[in-house]
Amino acid sequence: MAGRPTTGVPILRLGDVLVTGLLNELDDKTALAFTDELTERISAESIRGVLIDVSRLEIIDSFVARTLMELTTMARLLGARVIVAGMRPPVAITLVELGVELVGVETALDAERGMAALGWRQGPAPGGVRRDTTR
Amino acid sequence: MIGCALASSTGGPPRRPSYLVSFFEGTYELSSSEAVIRQRVTKALHGRADEISDRWVELQQSQAELGTDIAERELREEADALVAALVAGMDSSLPVGRIVNSHSDLKRAVSDFSLRRARVGATPTATSLAVLSLKEAVLEAVRRSTDEPEELFPAALLINRLLDAAGALSFDTYVEGREEIIRRQSRQLLELSTPVVRLWQQVLAVPLIGTLDTARTQVVMESLLQAIQDHEALVAIIDITGVPTVDTAVAQHLMQTVNAVRLMGADCVISGIRPPIAQTIAQLGIDLSKILTRATLADALSEAIKLTGGTAPVTHGSAY
């Protein structure tokens, strides 16, 4: 299930959703390779949703921001929805001060909420519905 | 500190009018007797450092009614440090008029002296008098160390030149020290005046009172975003009932805050837009169309609860 080790960023697949998390030591080359790999897999594996956990990123500069925006646009063109989850408060503040608003990028408070928005529930959902699509 | 001192001597313009320095350098620094006088004064300072410190502390204490409320032990430590730095400065090869601003230890000693007075709330008069009394203490020491009356006048001039720079630096530092205190207090006030409250499960609110400038926006964003993370909130309400006017700058700051909240993955509702403010916003052509707004906090809260409805666990009555 783990992603091909082309970028060093693991990309997991859960049903029709790709789950991935960016690490703090994200350099430009990795970011670009990551985008390529994700777009390829979205197309090849008929992915409907992508969750990118950014809770470990201590900074997001305009380069990484642009990567996330481009990824969102490309994914949308390929029929998938991208959710960026878990942005840290200082990172969010710095981004808006930088003038980057991640236009068009959907966000979620954490990975769990992001997955819920993509139609996943971890454990018994409040309404008693339990969806289990791993099988 | 070393960086500051070096930079001020070689780089940036001196704080005080430069014609003073060049005037003195032109008239005295080059004269041959200057070096002799300086040597005498330096020697007197070396031998009488303790005496000068004692006398200075004494003089300052006699001015205590002017507002210098600092313990004797502290005054003494401060005096020892400053006099030692003064001696070291005189030992250096720096021109007399520039010693205070260019000798890093001395500069720091004078700055510390003034900042301490600013912090304990000493008056500007008391601070100035304290520097002047150092001059008095030094002059007395030099007078006691020489038997040549004709040397006293040039020595006094030299000491004046040395310590007038200290007076000027002290005053600048004092003023900056007070300003720093004011800045700190206004920041503390800002933090006090922007409480983030939890109105409902996963719903937070910030009632803004007063205007929304850059500094305030930073404080609001910081506390709001942190609270969103701590409470795992899904909706933040910014209530602007207490904001007197909304101009383009305020609107921009509101927008920035809303965008930061969205980046966190939460929604934002702005409430408390009074009719005159709505009018101003419309007239200024400010685009708030991408922001969810409601007239009252109550409306905003009911909207917020609707927004959380999909994912929020069932709340049993008014548990909060």
Add this chain to the structure above:
Amino acid sequence: MTQLAKGSIAAAAGAEGGSPADSTFTESDSESATVIALRTEEDLLAVRHAVRAATLKLGFGIVDQTRVVTAASELARNAYIHGGGGALTIEYPRRQGTPGVRLTIRDDGPGIPDLDAALTDGFTTGAGLGHGLGGARRLMDDFEVHTAPGKGTTVIATRWARQ
């Protein structure tokens, strides 16, 4: 550098077409200044680490740390991409007792022909969003750009500790 009044910064942040103003910034606290070369992409990561460490050393809050590290990342990338490499220097100036962190980013690139445009959001000539220079300016307290065609670019940006 205590002598650096706000006014001079505002003026310099506009357009100062000369060569890097050595008169203002030749002296640094050589004991604690850190210099990082900007030659490879890995250097950009080294910059973030060093700047983060510098802000931690001064006891900056987490948001201010993030601001300064992000600004450093923007400016270092600018120098790397547009300036063909350069160097970043970290210094610790004091302004009347208030400590600060000063980043000086030099490159030997072609210089910025239209500085006003470069400081305006949306202007970009390479990778990024065009928020690099203008955005970095908003993240720092004091910001100076010295550039001239063919003479490279030097950006000097300082953020002071709060309180």
